[in-house]
Amino acid sequence: MGESRTELIQWVNDLLQINYTKIEQCGSGAAYCQIIDSIYGDIPMSRVKMNARLEYEYLVNYKILQTSFKQHKIDKPIPVEKLTKCKMQDNLEFMQWIKRFWDQNYGGHEYDPVARRKGIPMENPATLAPIGGGGGGGGGSARAPSAAGMARGKTPVGGARVAQSEQVANLTAQMREMSAHLEGLEKERDFYFAKLRDIEILVQQQMEVLEGQGKDDETLRDIQKILYSTEEGFEVPDNGALVDEEETF
Structure with missing residues (x-):
């Protein structure tokens, strides 16, 4: 053990x-x-x-x-x-x-x-349940006393207020979790976009080298087509020039 x-x-x-x-x-x-x-x-x-x-x-x-x-x-x-x-x-x-x-x-x-770890504090990682799972459970718990009370023909004094307070607390917690998830998704989006940008720059630099030598590479051109096809109507810049840093796919 x-x-x-x-x-x-x-x-x-x-x-x-x-x-x-x-x-x-x-x-x-x-x-x-x-x-x-x-x-x-x-x-x-x-x-x-x-x-x-x-x-x-x-x-x-x-x-x-x-x-x-x-x-x-x-x-x-x-x-x-x-x-x-x-x-x-x-x-x-x-x-x-x-x-x-x-x-x-x-x-x-x-x-x-x-x-x-260079003094970096280790915050307690969140161990969140899937979004929606906690809300269903919280809602069920809040409704159960009312259903039971109705079955007995009674309404517990203060029970509705307690249930509402718990429901508000659950919803507030879910909103915070969803906000944290959204922030995380934005960071993840930026992380992968940066990788795509690095690939784009490498492809363009290599194509410039090949063009200077009078050569071509179909694989690099195919990669470039994939990168640029993600935005409708986007055209590959002339002479393989780098896309402005502010431009997105």
């Missing part, structure tokens, strides 16, 4: 000087990366997304963790798909394994977790 959730959270918080409250918050991957760093001291902590909120940020952390496992010949499979869903049982089992591995391999040396 491994340690309990409470014991593991206390250990993680003490080791990393953070303030997690749930084991499923480790699903972002940041804590796993730094626990392994406390053993070997060679995780590139500057690349770890300490306050990851989006799926692609979680995946960045797990890619770093997988690379470390490979470098140190740790043959434990990392169930990335399960862990990133931030479910309690999956993260509990993996953290129990991590703790056993740490006990066996930590050399007892001093470790400064805050310095290793």
Whole structure:
């Protein structure tokens, strides 16, 4: 039997000087990366997304963790798909394994977790239920007393007010979650747009080089067509000139 959730959270918080409250918050991957760093001291902590909120940020952390496992010949499979869903049982089992591995391999040396992550505070990752799921449950809970009261022909004094207050609180929480999701989606959009822009620049630069040599490359032209076909009516600039930075696809 491994340690309990409470014991593991206390250990993680003490080791990393953070303030997690749930084991499923480790699903972002940041804590796993730094626990392994406390053993070997060679995780590139500057690349770890300490306050990851989006799926692609979680995946960045797990890619770093997988690379470390490979470098140190740790043959434990990392169930990335399960862990990133931030479910309690999956993260509990993996953290129990991590703790056993740490006990066996930590050399007892001093470790400064805050310095290793350059003083970046680790905020508690959100472990949100899918949007809509919480609202249905909250609405059901709020309506249940009224239905029961009607069945008995009675209306509990103050019950409606309490139910309304709970419903308002649930809706307010959902609005905050949706706002956080929207902000995250905008960041994710910008992240992938920046990648497309980098590809566009590389393609254009290579085509300019080939044109200077009197050569051509059909693959590059096909890539360029794909990039520019995403906006109706967009025409490839003459002479392969770079698109203005303010222009979007």
